[in-house]
Amino acid sequence: MRAFGVRNSTPGVKDIVLLGATGSIGTQTLDVVRRCLPNAKVRALTGYGNVSKLTELVNEFKPDMVCVKDEKTADDLKKSLVPDFGTSLRIVTGDEGLIACAAEEHSAVVVNALVGRAGLAPTLAAIRAGKHVALANKESLVTAGALIMGEAREKGVRIMPIDSEHSAIWQCLQGNEGNEIEKIILTASGGPFRTWPSAKINKATAEDALKHPNWHMGPKITIDSATLMNKGLEYIEALHLFNVKPEQIEIVIHPQSIIHSMVQFTDGSVMAQMGLPDMRLPILYALTAPHRVKTDFPRLDLLKHKTLTFRKPNEKKFPCLAIAKEAAAIGGTAPAVMNAVNEWAVGRFLSGRIRFTDIAAIISRALKEYTVKPLKCAEDVWEAEKWAGELVEACQL
Ligand code: NAD
Ligand code: MG
Secondary structure (H helix, E strand, O other): OOOOOOOOOOOOOOEEEEEOOOOHHHHHHHHHHHHHOOOOEEEEEEOOOOHHHHHHHHHHHOOOEEEEOOHHHHHHHHHHOOHHHHOOOEEEEHHHHHHHHHOOOOOOEEEEOOOHHHHHHHHHHHHHOOOEEEEOOHHHHHHHHHHHHHHHHHHOOOEEEOOHHHHHHHHHHOOOOOOOEEEEEEEEOOOOOOOOOHHHHHOOOHHHHOOOOOOOOOHHHHHHHHHOHHHHHHHHHHHHHHOOOHHHEEEEEOOOOOEEEEEEEOOOOEEEEEOOOOOHHHHHHHHHOOOOOOOOOOOOOHHHHOOOOOEOOOOOOOHHHHHHHHHHHHOOOHHHHHHHHHHHHHHHHHOOOOOHHHHHHHHHHHHHHOOOOOOOOHHHHHHHHHHHHHHHHHHOO
């Protein structure tokens, strides 16, 4: 068991870098900064192509550095910024720009709210620059968890989970230093197709899959929640963050998303972390732990919710969960291939090029055809992703 909190942290006083500021987690992180952390300074933020949103954010938070996807977007951003501010701002671009932001000199904490494979290199860059990482980008841990945790240990920096389940587990572990975990109980909403029969799921459209019952999230994680790949990714994330064995993780469908996850200790006692489904809570906790900061966020009223239910996930109906467990058991670069193929397949499903059920089928096929390699460095991940990209191209989906 490890303690994750930022040592000697004073709540509300922190220089932060925010990667993925224009997305769902990014926007909620800025809301947390705005409402709860008046002394925090956003030193750098990154978007991608959304110039109007970035312009608003840059004008409000006045960072020293901002990263966009390319030179053209950088020019557009310069033109749309108020004249007196645009001159003092350093605008960087592309993957190198993301890395420069991750290593920005004044920041103590990097919030990684990027989606997908783009998150790994900046996570490693932040760690190598000695920053604590508040990590929403679960794909970093899925593809290179052992490298990330190893480098973080060497550098003496913390990986503070933002994913609500892992934040819940972390919170349950506070004050339990030295007590052994018997089991982690990872809860899952079950997604929009939880009650759909398989025949109907076969015909599910992107519009159907984007209607998550409890959370408003970016499109990729929303589809991952519908396939249950999200829970598979979180299973791998938990293995790395909490250093537990696969048999110590139980996944339970809990459609109300009120219990965000649980820890069972060796005396049989179970700790649960509860709250309304609001990502601002785990974001705030990642930035202030072990302290708690007063908020005006809506409160949980158990008398309104009344019923909390739990059941076993159906891995036949949602094969991505079993696929992720298998990739984790294979180890090495298998999770990187699974993750990359999933990301491409989700993109193709969202653009209407493949069926919902093709997502699991193509990941399964990729893992069968792939010769797994040991994971020694980040380059092994890039190589695995290159192989995955070529496979997806060859499928002409
Ligand atoms: P999102 O799609 O809403 O936002 C992603 C951000 O990354 C945007 O700012 C986008 O501009 C940027 N981005 C995308 N591709 C990029 C690239 N190639 N290079 C640089 N920037 C790029 O995603 P999200 O829902 O905020 O999710 C972010 C991460 O947090 C994911 O890993 C997700 O699994 C995890 N997460 C999200 C939630 C949630 O409620 N949204 C909950 C738990 C975990
Ligand atoms: Mg989650």
